[in-house]
Amino acid sequence: MKxxxxxxxxxxxxxxVALTPISFLQRARDTYPEHPGIVYGNRSYNWKEVANRCQRLASGLKKLGVEKGATISIMAANTPELAxxxxxxxxxxxxxxxINTRxxxxxxxxxxxHSDAKVLITDTHFSGTLSAALKTLSKTMNNPPAIIDIVDDQADAPPGSGQRLGMMTYEELLASGDNSDDWGDDWGRPExxxxxLSLNYTSGTSGKPKGVVYHHRGAYLxxxxxxxxxxxxxxxxYLTIVPMFHCNGWCHVWTMALMGGTLFCNRVVNAENIFSAIKNHRITHFGAAPIVLAMLANAPPEIQYIPDxxxxVMTAGAPPPSKILxxxxxxxFNVLHSYGLTETYGHILYCDWRAQWANLPIGEQAEIKSRQGVRFQMMESAKVVKVGSGQLVPADGQTIGEIVLQGNPIMKGYYKSPEATAAAFKDGWFHSxxxxxxHPDGYIEIKDRLKDIIISGGENISSIEIESVLYKFPKVAAAAVVAKPDEKWGETPCAFIELKQAEQATEEEIIAFCKAHLASFKRPKNIVFIELPKTSTGxxxxxKLREMVASGQV
Structure with missing residues (x-):
């Protein structure tokens, strides 16, 4: 009876019990205390030591006045501190x-x-950018964050960096925290x-970054x-190639704790470091954008290392070309192609490989792998619907619709942006x-982007953000930016410029102007001067610009 x-x-x-990835660390300490947890050059911590350091970090932050819900910002490379x-x-x-270090x-x-940062932990290698940011912040923020410095003696400071900006170092912060023995059963689990759990910023179509809020349940699942x-x-x-600032490193930090794995921190992403890590540490897993796979595939033979x-390898973004695969x-390498967004904690669709496909020619295999595929096991639903009507598109591999999603690994919403949250969650679905x-077999394949986001080297770039900078150039009458396929980066921004009457400009002038206003990876790589095609309303x-790019006219 009921x-x-x-x-x-x-x-x-x-x-x-509330689901939280914090429990993964507690179990790793209890189950694999002596097993290596984090390795970075000459630094190595077993899981018991990692847990102790994390507890000291938490305690030290509390002593700085951190309360529940306070934002703790960190700008760091893939080093133990960020993990x-x-x-x-x-x-x-x-x-x-x-924070994205780029x-x-x-x-x-x-x-x-915007995040209301209470504390800022920053690697001194980014002090040039941070000092300029803090100078700007001092004019607008009444209570700027307390600053903690990460001093990494295993890396060479680039010119204009290496400056101490904070009140203490990261290690001094840990030293101020309570020993793990004082924690008992209280592991800071959420109520x-x-x-x-985390706040990740991603560029929206307006060009202004939006704060994506993750919850403990989503990260756990x-x-x-x-x-x-x-x-x-x-x-x-696991080798950390995906930046840990990008969707929290696709949540792989928490995943490695779950499986009692070892996180090998890699500060500088280049072919030599990656092959060296595979050889010396017998790396079994890593995530990387397609550009990294291309870099490894095209590396000099004397650098490459083929393990036994x-x-x-997990990759996401523009699918790798067949030659790269x-x-x-x-x-x-066995490459798993996946798809996701910052709003979905990273990957939520993947090309679930079928055994019979292994006998196909490599070109056909690459075509199948280019499909974003089916949903991950923790996702409840992923479907493609006609824009406007919400009706399912037929599984014909031709009819285009929008990917909409339901599941636990979907953000709480956009920080301080209820309107944007409501728009994204329209009709009970997250609209991607x-x-x-x-396709007839049910596999999803992305064809275009409603938001005009350009994915270059694994980074999302807002075309509108670039356009807003181009419009500031005195000679520009109108500007539009679209993605252009690129063998190395997957996609790069291509800018179409309409100059004001009687004005003249060169590609070099436009790019130089962009260098002063945009991060390097956001700068357009091609400038095309034309009279922009417009509707009757302007x-x-x-x-039409995409058609020009696709046809090879530019």
Missing amino acids: ENYDRLKRVDGLNY EAHFGVPMSGGVLNA LDSDTVAYILE SEWDA MSMGTVAAWQIPKHSR YTVQ EKTAQLG GDLAVV KIQKF
């Missing part, structure tokens, strides 16, 4: 805000102010699995789904803004 089932109540802490912050910050009750100072200042889809075994050896086992296979088709027809 009433007999209904009498059995949920008991918080007994048969109902530890993925646990230590939420254990303090704070919300982790990992951003310009104005954007960094905007993020620090609710719906509590904010994302890690579980990654293990299932990528078939990650216990004690895997298969390295599992063929070359990476020869290097001993990506246009796709569905709206620029970007589809």
Whole structure:
């Protein structure tokens, strides 16, 4: 009888415990205390030591006045400090805000102010950008964040950097925290699995970064789904190539703790470092944008190293060309192609490989791998619907619609942006803004982007942000930016410029202007001077520009 089932109540802490990736660290410490947790050059910490450092970080932050919900920003390379912050910050009750190290100072200042950053942990190698950002921030933010310096003696400081900006170093912050023995059973678990865990900024179509809020439940289940889809075994050896500021490193930091793996921190991404790590540390897994795979495939033979086992690689973004897939296979890599967004904690669709496809020619295999595929195990639903009507598109591989999603690894919403959140969550679905088709076998393949986002080297670039800069050039009457295929980067921004009457400008002038206002990866690589195609109402027809690019006219 129904009433007999209904009498059995949920008991918080007994048969109902909030899901959080913090529990992965606690289990790793208890189960694999002596197993290597984090390795970075001459620094190595087992899981017991990692847990202790994370607890000290959390305690030190609390002593600085961090309370539940406070934003803790960090601008760092893929080093142990950023990995530890993925646990230590939420254990303090704070919300982790990992900032893209490639951003310009104005954007960094905007993020620090918009996020209400309480503490800023920063690598001294980025002091040039940060000092400029803090100067801007001092004019607008009444209570600027307390600053903690990461001093990395294993890396050479680039010119104009290396300056100490803070009140203490990261290691001094840890030293101020309580020993792990004082924590007992209190691991800083959230009261609710719906509590904010991290805050990641991504460029929207307006060009202004939007703050994407993750919750503990989503990160926990994302890690579980990654293990299932990528078939990650216990004690895997993972190389950090995906920046940990990008969707929290695709949540792979938490995933490695879940499986008692080892996180090998890699500060500088180049072919020599990656092949050296595979050789010396027997790396089993890494995530990387297609541009990194191309770099490895085209590296000089004397640098390349082919292991006596298969390295599992996850990639996302523009699908790698068939030649790159063929070359990476020869290097001993098995590539899993996935798709996701910042709003979905990273990957939520993947090309779930079928055994019969392995017998196809490499070109046909590459065509199949280019499909974003089917949903990860932790996602509830992914479908492609006709824009406007919401009706499912037929599985004919031709009819285009928008990808919409439901599932736990979807953001809480956009920070301080209820209107944008409501628009993204329209009709009970998360609207990705990506246009796709569905093949007869049910596999999804992306065809275009509603938001005009350009994916270059794994980075999302807003075309409108670039256009806003181009419009500031005195000689420009109108500007439009679209993606142009690029063998190395996957895509790069291509700018179409209409000059004011009687004005003249060169490509070099435009690019030089962009250099002063945009991060390097956002700058257009091609400038085309034309009279822009417009509708009768004066709206620029970007589809015609894309057609010009696709036909090879530019």
